[in-house]
Amino acid sequence: MGSRLLREIAKEVLGEERARSIWSRIDVIGDIAVIKRPLRDAPSLEEYRLIAEKILERMPYIRSVWLQTGSVEGDFRLRGGLVHLAGERRTVTIYREHGCSFKVDIARVFVTPRLNYEHLRVARLVRPGEAVLNMFAGAGILSIVIAKLAKPSIVYSIDINPAAYELMKENVKLNRVEDVVKPLLGDAAEVVYRGLRKSSDRVLMPLPALALKYMDAALAALRGGRGWLHVYLHVERVKGSGHLEKAVSAVKARVEELGWGLAAARARVVRSVGPRLVQVVVDAEVEEAGH
Numbered sequence: 001m002g003s004r005l006l007r008e009i010a011k012e013v014l015g016e017e018r019a020r021s022i023w024s025r026i027d028v029i030g031d032i033a034v035i036k037r038p039l040r041d042a043p044s045l046e047e048y049r050l051i052a053e054k055i056l057e058r059m060p061y062i063r064s065v066w067l068q069t070g071s072v073e074g075d076f077r078l079r080g081g082l083v084h085l086a087g088e089r090r091t092v093t094i095y096r097e098h099g100c101s102f103k104v105d106i107a108r109v110f111v112t113p114r115l116n117y118e119h120l121r122v123a124r125l126v127r128p129g130e131a132v133l134n135m136f137a138g139a140g141i142l143s144i145v146i147a148k149l150a151k152p153s154i155v156y157s158i159d160i161n162p163a164a165y166e167l168m169k170e171n172v173k174l175n176r177v178e179d180v181v182k183p184l185l186g187d188a189a190e191v192v193y194r195g196l197r198k199s200s201d202r203v204l205m206p207l208p209a210l211a212l213k214y215m216d217a218a219l220a221a222l223r224g225g226r227g228w229l230h231v232y233l234h235v236e237r238v239k240g241s242g243h244l245e246k247a248v249s250a251v252k253a254r255v256e257e258l259g260w261g262l263a264a265a266r267a268r269v270v271r272s273v274g275p276r277l278v279q280v281v282v283d284a285e286v287e288e289a290g291h
């Protein structure tokens with residue numbers, strides 16, 4: 001598998017001890033590899049270039065290697081400070097997941113292979129005929145996986161980044177889901193209040209920075225006074241399952257503040273996003289008071 005090879009390459013260049021800090025920080029997205037620079041004890045640019053050359057040599061399906069010197073930044077959640085290391089100087093590629101193909105641009109749209117399982121997990125929860133709203137859809141990956149793997153009647157797919165919206169439109173065609181996935185450009189709350197009130201059975205909120213803030217719009221989008229929310233949050237890791245409880249409490253408090261209640265909730269860790277921070281998703285079944 002690719003990850004074993006990446007580990008070997010990192011070891012050859014950096015030695016066993018130093019390799020540890022980098023090999024798990026390499027993302028392969030289509031035919032592009034991105035190496036994320038650690039905050040401490042980062043290899044030199046020369047060492048990175050050597051690793052990049054070896055990646056191209058030993059992993060022929062990789063054509064371009066980049067170093068990511070910053071974190072994922074800004075409203076559009078883009079990889080900061082990309083430096084070209086080796087191979088083609090290209091940021092556009094075709095990324096594949098769950099039998100779907102996506103045109104992505106690693107410099108202009110959020111994309112990570114680390115949500116691969118989460119996409120499948122959510123798609124499996126969608127019941128036939130459901131109307132789904134994805135408030136922060138990026139290039140449409142999760143929306144399209146849902147359209148392909150489940151049988152929703154519609155997936156409203158909003159993103160505020162024009163580049164993401166353009167790629168999403170292309171990806172909808174590429175995967176032949178024009179009848180199901182509806183790309184929408186704009187601020188998620190504005191788009192909901194303008195035309196998607198009481199439109200959906202399930203709302204996805206895969207943007208931790210705005211998930212709680214935009215909860216009013218998510219609830220306004222639900223029809224029939226009930227539905228499911230998938231709320232992604234960043235929470236501090238604590239011993240045991242304390243971070244999961246913390247995430248559920250935060251969602252519960254916000255939902256109740258808005259006059260709704262939690263009928264059911266469960267949480268799971270999606271991935272680690274920092275030394276002490278984890279991304280958690282809360283799957284919450286909510287109902288409006290009086291329903």
Ligand SMILES: C[S@@+](CC[C@H](N)C(=O)[O-])C[C@H]1O[C@@H](n2cnc3c(N)ncnc32)[C@H](O)[C@@H]1O
Binds near residue numbers: 160
């Ligand atoms: C973490 S990414 C989405 C990830 C995507 N669901 C996936 O799995 O590939 C968050 C997205 O939210 C978008 N975004 C940020 N603020 C927004 C807003 N106010 N309304 C709609 N989309 C927004 C960003 O442009 C970005 O593409």
